[in-house]
Amino acid sequence: MDELHNQSVAQLAALLKNKKVSAVEVATRFLARLGGNPHNAFLDINSEVTLAQARESDAKLSAGTAGPLEGVPIAHKDVFVTKDLATTAGSRMLSGYRSPFDATVVARLRQAGMVTLGKLNCDEFAMGSANENSAYGAVNNPWNTAHVPGGSSGGSAAAVAARLTPAATGTDTGGSIRQPAAFCGITGIKPTYGRASRYGMVAYASSLDQAGPMARSAEDCALLLSAMCGPDLDRDSTSLDAAAEDFSAGLGHNLNGLRVGVPKEFFGEGLAADVRRAIDAALTQLQAQGATLVPIALPRTELSIPVYYIIAPAEASSNLSRFDGVKFGHRAADFADLTDMYKKTRAEGFGQEVKRRIMTGAYVLSHGYYDAYYLQAQKIRRMIADDFQSAFAQCDVIAGPVAPTTAWKLGDKSDDPVASYLADIFTLPASLAGLPCMSLPVGLGEGGMPVGLQLIGNYLLEAKLLNVAHQYQLATEHHQQQPGVAA
Amino acid sequence: MALTHQDIARIANLARLDLQPEESARMLGQINAFFDIVTQISQVDTSGVLPMAHPLDAMPTMPPINLRLRSDAASEPNDRQANQRSAPAVERGLFLVPKVIE
Numbered sequence: 001m002d003e004l005h006n007q008s009v010a011q012l013a014a015l016l017k018n019k020k021v022s023a024v025e026v027a028t029r030f031l032a033r034l035g036g037n038p039h040n041a042f043l044d045i046n047s048e049v050t051l052a053q054a055r056e057s058d059a060k061l062s063a064g065t066a067g068p069l070e071g072v073p074i075a076h077k078d079v080f081v082t083k084d085l086a087t088t089a090g091s092r093m094l095s096g097y098r099s100p101f102d103a104t105v106v107a108r109l110r111q112a113g114m115v116t117l118g119k120l121n122c123d124e125f126a127m128g129s130a131n132e133n134s135a136y137g138a139v140n141n142p143w144n145t146a147h148v149p150g151g152s153s154g155g156s157a158a159a160v161a162a163r164l165t166p167a168a169t170g171t172d173t174g175g176s177i178r179q180p181a182a183f184c185g186i187t188g189i190k191p192t193y194g195r196a197s198r199y200g201m202v203a204y205a206s207s208l209d210q211a212g213p214m215a216r217s218a219e220d221c222a223l224l225l226s227a228m229c230g231p232d233l234d235r236d237s238t239s240l241d242a243a244a245e246d247f248s249a250g251l252g253h254n255l256n257g258l259r260v261g262v263p264k265e266f267f268g269e270g271l272a273a274d275v276r277r278a279i280d281a282a283l284t285q286l287q288a289q290g291a292t293l294v295p296i297a298l299p300r301t302e303l304s305i306p307v308y309y310i311i312a313p314a315e316a317s318s319n320l321s322r323f324d325g326v327k328f329g330h331r332a333a334d335f336a337d338l339t340d341m342y343k344k345t346r347a348e349g350f351g352q353e354v355k356r357r358i359m360t361g362a363y364v365l366s367h368g369y370y371d372a373y374y375l376q377a378q379k380i381r382r383m384i385a386d387d388f389q390s391a392f393a394q395c396d397v398i399a400g401p402v403a404p405t406t407a408w409k410l411g412d413k414s415d416d417p418v419a420s421y422l423a424d425i426f427t428l429p430a431s432l433a434g435l436p437c438m439s440l441p442v443g444l445g446e447g448g449m450p451v452g453l454q455l456i457g458n459y460l461l462e463a464k465l466l467n468v469a470h471q472y473q474l475a476t477e478h479h480q481q482q483p484g485v486a487a
Numbered sequence: 488m489a490l491t492h493q494d495i496a497r498i499a500n501l502a503r504l505d506l507q508p509e510e511s512a513r514m515l516g517q518i519n520a521f522f523d524i525v526t527q528i529s530q531v532d533t534s535g536v537l538p539m540a541h542p543l544d545a546m547p548t549m550p551p552i553n554l555r556l557r558s559d560a561a562s563e564p565n566d567r568q569a570n571q572r573s574a575p576a577v578e579r580g581l582f583l584v585p586k587v588i589e
Contacts, residue, residue, distance in 0.1 A: 100569035193542040207541045234557040238543060306525040317502060324503070326582055331575035338585045343505035355504055360518055362502040363494070376528050378538035383531075385545040418520045434542020459546045 004029045005163040009072055009220035012166055016061060016071040023057035023071030027115050030073050033164050034118065039140050039149070041159040043078050044086045045118035053115045060113065069227060070113025075165040077156050078119045079126050079202040080106050080211070085116070089202040090124040090134040090152075093329045093349030103200025104232045105169060105211045112227035117165050121155030124351045125320065126171055126204045128152050129179055129424055132414045133353045140410065141184060142483040143449055147407040150180030156214045157184035161483055167215045167224055171201060173208045174308050175402070175427025178439035181214055182402035182452020185441040187469065187479060188214035189221050191462050193434030194240035197232035205315035206238070208308075208431050217479050218440060218469035222247040225462060242460060250463035251470040256290035258468065261395030265301035266426055272405040274445030279401045282442035282453045282472070286399070289475055291468075296391045296398065300384045304428040307384065309421055310364050310377040311432070316354075317361030323349060356417060385433040388456075397468055398456040401426055402439045406449035426454060436462045440469045441478045450481075489519050 004026060007015065015021045031047050050073075057071040081087045081099035088094040102110070110116070123133040131139040131154025139154040141147040142162040149158040153170030157180035160168050170177040172190035181188030189212050196211040203209060213224030230244035262283065267276065283293060325331035325345030332344035350358070364373035391398060403423060413420040430437040436459070439452040457465040473479045495515050499506045506514065539545055567580055576583035 097573045100566055100572070192546075233555065234562065237555060238541070240543070303528060303531065306528050309521065310525065310528075321503075325575055326584055327571075328573040329575070335585070338587050339503070340505075341585055342503040346503055347505040347507075350504075352510075355506070355510075356514060356517060358502050358504065359495070359498050359514060360521065363490070363498050363518070366498065366501060372529065373525070375538055376531070376533060378540060379533035379536040380528060380531055382536055382539035382545065383533070385539060385542070389547070417517055418524065421521070421524075432542075433545060 005033055007166065008217060009069065009166050009215055009223055012072045013069050013223070017066065019061070023054040023061065023115060024051060026071060027051055027054035027073060027117070030117055030165060038162055038164060039142055039145070039158040040137050041121055041139055041155040041162070041164060042075070042118045043088060043090070043121050043136055043155070046085055049084045050115060050117055053110070057113055057115055067111060067113030069109070069223060072114050072167070073117045073165055074109055074114040074167045074169065075117040075120050075156070075159055076106055076169045077122050077153050077171055079122060079171055080169060081200045081202065082106055082116070082119065085119050087119065087202070088136070089126070090122045090136060091349065091351065091354070092135040093323050095330060097328060099200070101200065104197035104235060105228050106200065108230065109169070109227055114227070120159055120168055123152035123154065124354050125202065125316070126152040126173055126176055127316070127353050127357055129175065129420050130408070130413060131155065131180070132410065133351055135351055138410055141407050143185060143407070144447065147409055147449065148183065150183030150407060152176040153180045153214065157181055157186055157188070160184070160186045160214050160216060163482065167213060167220060169211060170214045171209055171211050172431065173205050173312060174431045175424050177212045177214060178402045178427050178437060178452065178454055179424070181439040182441070183407035183450065185450030185481060185483070186214055187217055187221050187438070187440045188212060189225060189438035189462065189465065190436065191225060191229060192240065192436045192459050194238050195229045195242065195462070197236045197239050199232055199235040203319040205312035206319060207315060208312060217473055218466045219248070219251060219473070221438070222251060222466045222470070225466070245463065247463050247466050251467050253467050253471070254290060255286060255468065255471050258291040258397070259294050259395040260286055260291045261294050261296035261391050261398040263296050263298040263301065263391070263398060263400055265298050266400030270404045270425070271401060272445070275401050275403070275405060275451050278443040278445060278451035279453055283399060285472065285476060286468070289471060294395045296394055298387050298391060298429060300380065300387055301425060301429055303380055304384055304432055305421055305425055307377045307380045308424070308428040308432055309360070310373050311381065313357040313361035314365050314374050315361070317358045317365065320354070320358055353417065381432050384429055388429070388433050388435060392458045397465060400454055402452035402454040403427070406445040406447070406451060430456045435459060436465055438465050438469060440472065441481070443478050444481070490515060490522065
């Protein structure tokens, strides 16, 4: 048997179920790999909490009451609140914060049997594309530690790529699952907006935030997504009333006759040559497996950048008004009065990017600017969503690059927020529309850095995306490449 | 249309952020750089388009959820101690704040 840490979620679940290994043994093995916090991927680890969960899982495995993923380890992005581990959302504002409850996604995965390894580093309040906006230090990319892992779920992506955990949760507001998955050579999926409960997810932009799994294959993502999703109608007012699905059941269809839409706007001048080569090869592979490529247009792709960076900060400025130094989180030590306490608390607790987005959001919502910016952005948002519906009249899934380049070097864009926003161009449209979308590794670009293929599907068709990705992964080996190991 | 130092000061007050002078100056430059890419949205003809506040609003197959309310029944236990565990200042179960009424 290969080393335990190289086993997939599906393999570990089978080993545990067949009593080839115990949950405590698996947990112990992974905890040992977290020593020294490789890649700065973790923000909280508590081996007692992990081992207690593993013992519970072993008891259930013995009693025959095990869940489908009983004993398989997972780590959670630090925007999911957890009762037994600290939750900071990568912010100084929440340093030492303890939630009185578990997020629904965390609770559902535990119910399915998964054992929590710890909490994962991320950009502060999930705002960023490089994981350099964490108050607890940047995460580095396991493929080359001088490069960023992507963001905002950078800790999640780095931890999965480095085999520190077989699975992780992430959240995606404008690309925060897909882009780090692409940069770290792993597989991740953002389901349809409303599929996974937002209860207990620290809010950034509520009309966009969505949770999803990150792992090494579509097969593993299907198992995880099945456990994560399902209605949470009493606790999340935007939770979809759509029954939980077994996404693993739909992975067996060949790609004959599949129409893959290729948006020309995703292949313009800004696309790096090495990324284009890998994406073109992946599209050719899909054709070889029976798919047909259909040229489509998503004419408002470029507009999605200003539209997203108006809407998301507007929602953030409202959501983050709760951090006032009263009920939880940081409070400034010295202040003159209540207003001064708010101002100093927020100035000390928030980092630069978060302040910028709060300021931008407050501005576009302020008197005299609301119609020209916020309302206009919401109207273009509908046009972007309508463009996708026109496209899906011609194709079953849409495919293209996740990002214009591979992972850049740490520090390269950290002083230029707009450069970082522009790099989100291919992930923002599907986020604005609320469509399911995923990233899967399709090879390496220059310097041996991974390239991710993005697949976008119509509402509630996660199973179709996962099937396409799984069929591709059955025929290719890109998802099995790992950092530091020659292909 | 570029923002000014006065705009930054006004918004910082609205957003309850105490910005240092060098921080305000840097932010002014960065926010104006962002608004350079925002200008293109004013060129888009959106007449007759309804604003989309929410993805569920664009899903052809989903029933409207705007008015979904849960039943008015107590569902959560009263766990004041756990809820106040991370509060900066608490006394006898109350959140402490600076005096607001003279």
